[in-house]
Amino acid sequence: MRAARYYARHDIRIEDIPEPRLLPGTVSVRVAWCGICGTDLHEYLDGPIFVPASGHPQPISHEEAPITLGHEFSGTITALGEGVTSLEVGENVVVEPYIIGAGVPTGPGEEYQLSPDMNFIGLGGRGGGLSETVVVEQRWVHPIGDIPLDAAALIEPLAVGHHAFVRSSARAGHVAIVGGAGPIGLLLAAVLKAQGLTVILSEVSEARKAMAVSTGIADHVLDPTQVDVGAEVRKLTQNHGADVGFECSSVDSVLDMLLEAVKPGGVVVNVSIWGHRPAVDMQKLVLKEIDLRGTIAYANDHPATIKLVQDGKVRLEPFITARIDLDDLIRDGFDALVEHKDxxxxxxxHP
Structure with a gap:
């Protein structure tokens, strides 16, 4: 089968590899669509990061580069391993792409995203969505009903936004300021809007500002090159400040803006992955008693996220800007995201 294999920085190859074996307790999924994530882009430009470098196997998967990429994917079940009874061949599904220890509990309330040596299918081994077929443990497979398979490929990043919302403790009626309208920032804003928050979005890209307006996910869109975002947020909230802020850009000035924009005693949730150590104005944090929180991926967020889409509270199709074949992955995928990120x-x- 065809697969995109990560060897090293700027070295991703489309190769023919053997189909994965179906094992007891696993499910074979024929991949329909796989999104290119910002994390994949970081691996391409600056990696290996999550990808285990050659000679340094991942502690749980025991795999090392080259590995198959892709962790935002949807597909159709083609075979069930021995002991799998809760799923059916022919069901359309998405995969919660975790690699965690076999003994780590994943029931309600479990924080398995924080387990030792955690990694992701499509980054740390065990196949990936940028291939024709993937075999995964049944616990990671989520049926999606009649959600279109292309839209369903965005459920994984939408779950990232849902988990950030849960981490924030925000609720309906609150005001949120989202810093950065990349894919995660846009999808997070969609979750916040669906949950009844007033959403203010800060972004410089004209195209992404337009997308935020056209999709209706933001009540106010502010450009930090044109206005003082912190001052505008206070003006919009009768000098109160936002209840919660979300950092989705990995840009120092955006983090600083959020510390200005949230109310005293407010919450700032860092969603982005940083490639450098940011400068943080700790005095603002201290004097305003701001609660700065981290968030990584998701934990039992997929069912609630899928329901938001099934209930029509979040529409995913408008965020899809291109559909390409696996053979065009580098030119029309990775390079396009680098050269035309706006x-x-x-x-x-489509593999």
Missing amino acids: TAVKILV
Whole structure:
């Protein structure tokens, strides 16, 4: 089968590899669509990061580069391993792409995203969505009903936004300021809007500002090159400040803006992955008693996220900006995201 294999920085190859074996307790999924994530882009430009470098196998998967990429994917079940009874061949599904220890509990309330040596299918081994077929443990497979398979490929990043919302403790009626309208920032804003929050979005890209307006996910869109975002947020909230802020850009000035924009005693949730150590104005944090929180991926967020889409509270199709074939992955996928990041939001790949 065809697969995109990560060897090293700037070295991703489309190769023919053997189909994965179906084992007891696993499910074979024929991949329909796979999104290119910002994390994949970081691996391409600056990696290996989550990808285990050659000679340094991942402690749980025991795999090392080259590995198959892709962790935002949807598909159809083609075979069930021995002991799998809760799923059916022919069901359309998405996968919660975790690699965690076999003994780590994943029931309600469990924080398995924080377990030792955690990694992701499509980054740390065990196949990936940028291939024709993937075999995964049944616990990670979520039926999606009649959600279109292309839109369903965005459920994984939408779950990232849902988990950030849960981490924030925000609720309906609150005001949120989202810093950065990349794919995660846009999808997070969609979750916040669906949950009844007033959403203010800060972004410089004209195309992404336009997408935020056209999709209706933001009540106010502010450009930090044109206005003082912190001052505008206070003006919009009768000098109260936002209840919660979300950092989705990995830009120091955006983090600083959020510390200005949230109310005293407010919450700032860092969603982005940083490639450098940011400068943080700790005095603002201290004097305003701001609660700065981290968030990584998701934990039992997929069912609630899928329901938001099934109930029509979040529409995913408008965020898809291109659909490409696996053979065009580098030119029309990775390079397009690097060279046209202002207009390319979510590129889907059909393997």
